[in-house]
Amino acid sequence: MRTLHWFRNDLRLQDNPGLALACEQGEVLPVFIFDTDEPAESVPGAASRAWLDRSLRALSSSLGGGLLVLKGSAEGLLPDLCHRYSIDAVTWNRSYEPFAIARDTRIKQSLKADGLTVTSSNGALLYEPWESVKKDGTPYRVFTPFYKHCRANLATRAPINLKTKRLRLVPLEGPSNVDALHLTPSVPWDETMLSDWAPGEAGALARLEAFLASGIGSYRLGRDYPAQQSVSRLSPHLHFGEISPHLILARLADAPIDDNLEHFVKELVWREFAHHLLYHFPELPSKNLQEKFDWFPWVEDPVRLKAWQSGQTGYPIVDAGMRELWQTGSMHNRVRMIVASFLVKNLTQHWHHGLQWFWDCLVDADLASNSASWQWCAGSGADAAPYFRIFNPITQGQRFDPDGTYTKRFLPELEALPKQYLFDPWNAPHDVLSASGIVLGKDYPAPIVDVKSSREHALQAFAEMKRRAML
DNA sequence: TAGCTCGTTGGACAA
């Protein structure tokens, strides 16, 4: 029997239920298709494409070059492949994005009509989105009850060990090369961006072990400090399915049960919650979950948006974060909240702008997590933050980067500035600035908004939204 | 059912 395993966001061999099933049934034809039918909201951004390129090369290599890589309409290509390679069955692991659900349903029907056996499995989530609903059958909208429900009532499975020796691959008709996808940019900025990452299954497993060895022990408190190495940095690996959450959970079983561990598990469940929200509210990437936010008086200001994107706002902790994003394809979680709050509240710009920029720049860009997180920051989402919770970029910097190590790493022009002025350089006396070799507005921007008055403006905008929504 | 509690990540200000 010959089974085609359609790789999507499950670019790994271990704990891959679809692949394991295919392997049990006989010969396997492993296929990856860069689907050109995807809508704009799902097409990977530039940073993600660069990661995908490396990840596919790693997967192809671990399959001895036996991965068939194609670009085109998955819906059109799959029936043709099945015919050409005399395929009897097709397996894949489920994707929960609205487009993928609709596409996969159509493909399943069509292949079944052709007499093939089609099986989809859960390779990406600890809990199926339709399992985690309230007693009345409606989806959870608040994280904490969702978390308690999942942990108390839903079982997770053990990882599936693939005996790679038993993997028998169908010989390809011709050469297949990741190069054909043209996923990397013509100017090779991706090489420096990815220099600190190791895309692929081996890199993901190594990252998990490194985190268990040196990060998780101080996770609960350390995760708030961007200069520390206390976060897992597993998100891009999870997004591309280079590692499964089940495998992570199983590996955590060996670690001592304490606050740090429970906090990390909570973060894994936040990922589940984002997928749960996207599944139940497919318009999450574009529409305010709370309708009253349709009345919010957003400001369109391309100049300030550009300053935010390029890390030139004049607020060092914001600029450090935005430059980290540009340079590394990632940003520390604490700083993500600070820059998001700055865009949405201090600049009162629509969260769509932030979502779009993150989508293009992040190597871990994920439709569910990105959409749910931006809506959370904007206050328009489920379980929203109160509107008056506006991060102050000065005090956040002082509190969470007290030595300025993180900020100075990405703003070398402020290297000589004493840390007492690092987060509000415009308040530094002239002689301190000149001794530090800084002319504000030349070496480093003057602040593009006043944090106090822009906070007042944001609060007024929320009041205005409520007034309009009431009418 | 009706009532109660709580909501991932904060800021400002007073004491």
Next chain:
DNA sequence: TTTGTCCAACGAGCT
């Protein structure tokens, strides 16, 4: 310097 309190009000979720 640290700690406590208020900032609104509403709806989700639970008992």
